[in-house]
Amino acid sequence: MPMELRQLRAFEAAVRHRSLTRAAAELGLSQPAVSMQVQALEEELGLRLLDRLPRQVLPTAAGEVLLDYARRLLSLEQEASQALVDLRGLQAGSLRVAASPTIGNYLLPEMLGRFRQRHPGLRVIADIAPSHRVAEALRGRQAEVGLVEVEVEADGLVAQPFCTDELVLVVPAGHPWAGRPYVEPQELLGARLVAREPESGTRALVEARLRAVGIEMAPAMELGGVEAIKNAVRAGLGVSFISRHAIALEERLGVLSAVPVAGLDLRRPFYCLHEARRYASPALQAFLTFVLGEECGGAEGIAP
Template sequence: MIDSGLESIWRAIREDVRVQQSNPLSGSDLAAFVAAFEASSMRGAADVLDLTQSAVTKRVLALERRLGVALLERGRFGVRPTEAGRVLYPEAKQALAALREAEEALADHRLHAGESLALAASHTIGEYLLPGWLAGFRATAPTVHAQVAIVNSAGVLAALRARRAEIGFVEGLDPLDGLDVVTVRHDEVAVVVAAGHRWARRRSLRAAELLREPYVAREAGSGTRIVAAAALAAVGVEVRPGLELASTESVKRALGSGGFGLLSRLAVETEERGGTLRTVPLRDLPLRRALRAVRDPRRRLPRPAERFWRWLGERAEEEERGSAPAAAGAATAPRSPTSSRGSC
């Protein structure tokens, strides 16, 4: 049983969530609260939502101000719900589920009604490969309008599950069980330094040498960072970031002040040609990875997405056989393909 004060809170919450159309609770604030409730920490909620910890905290505080009641207790233990938080949690889950259903229904209607193509891509693929692939695809389907969300690999898979994306592109080590997978290209992660760095003229480095220099890293959820960390851990080396940045471009700019990065060679091709950055291979430790396109086989794709999925596979097969038109090149078609279901 809950006392009369909590009953009043419960009634107010239900009225806000279900009835007050003129001033409803924020879906993003509710999502932050639910994630923190389930993870028992703001950091865990931030990882789930692909946000910064401060952003999650601000959203929970905004919800508490809106309701006029504390929902979570903070401490060294992380966070735990107050009585009011426990009352709100099932209602918030129900409200978020209703919002997702509404969004999915509208998205399906919009995508089936038009020539839209909803994609989600990890940073390396989305910034350095996908624009060229889409240009090649649009030559065969000029009426298709692509919308691309660029997030880390975990965010790509979340977008697929939430039906915000029809096809995703990932570069990390996340499990892909139950998904259709096409390996669209292979990539190499390399040590990257500024042209004036003392390593710039080295032919190679031992992995242990990385411990002697500051590491400028991508954020914790980055597929590039995860692949590099796993390979280094296999030889007993753990590099700790001296600086974490949310984008590859930020890492490249920061390297001008010293230190090293672990980045895709694709991401630094322009800087290498311009002479501002250098890549240095690790001796006896090739950091190769597969770049993959993924889709949910349980979902019937709209016509534009189905065409693009076939295009990716067909062009990849042509490249593998060496019969793709020369004009396609690396910029407009994937390379080194393999297809599977649930591999990784």
């Protein structure tokens, strides 16, 4: 016995006003239209719901039973409509972001703070993983958007650059190179290199750029995280190539120094990833607009 919301709405209004005429005025319908809705509901249920008296209508016993359910259903309909309006207006909802380590640890917190100021009703869940894991999270629907340090080639994913990063040669305070305007590439051959793990996209980029200027550096030490590498450099265990974003605090404190390498360009774009064929929720649309637009001011923006 199907019941339509419009029938329940007409019935509930008639009971509340004790009048088909006043119910019609509230619903913006004619009195005969409201009467027909209630009659159709009665026919579908096989029960009389209203006693139609000369000056008013009153619910029957069956009408009293239905009234409570009707009001709950109509209330749920209103809640559902409001929830969708809130989602569309970004007053509610959630977004899952996956980011590679440098972005996740050093850029994303500030970015999310700025994004939350614009959309305080949105809940953002962030996961940090290597770039290839970020791509896997998107394909596995474990994240809606990814932020990575290398361009990931994967079917169905759209990669858009959103800011320019620069890897820099980092040395500890007191190192002979600290404070120099630059070092020559050949000088690197005598240095102990503290490198990321072999599967790191950052390491692959550094090695490729070094080879382009004729330098091959075998790592003296491999560590799996930027913080561990920074601590190793501070301890005098070697030098490394790290994102400038990741050493901002240490540079201010004077414990690490960034030294240019003559002729070595270590700039790279950071990429925003999302699935091409996935429905873009209002929250995802807002985040993409934020990241790809000028609002992403925590990063340096795309270099001209």
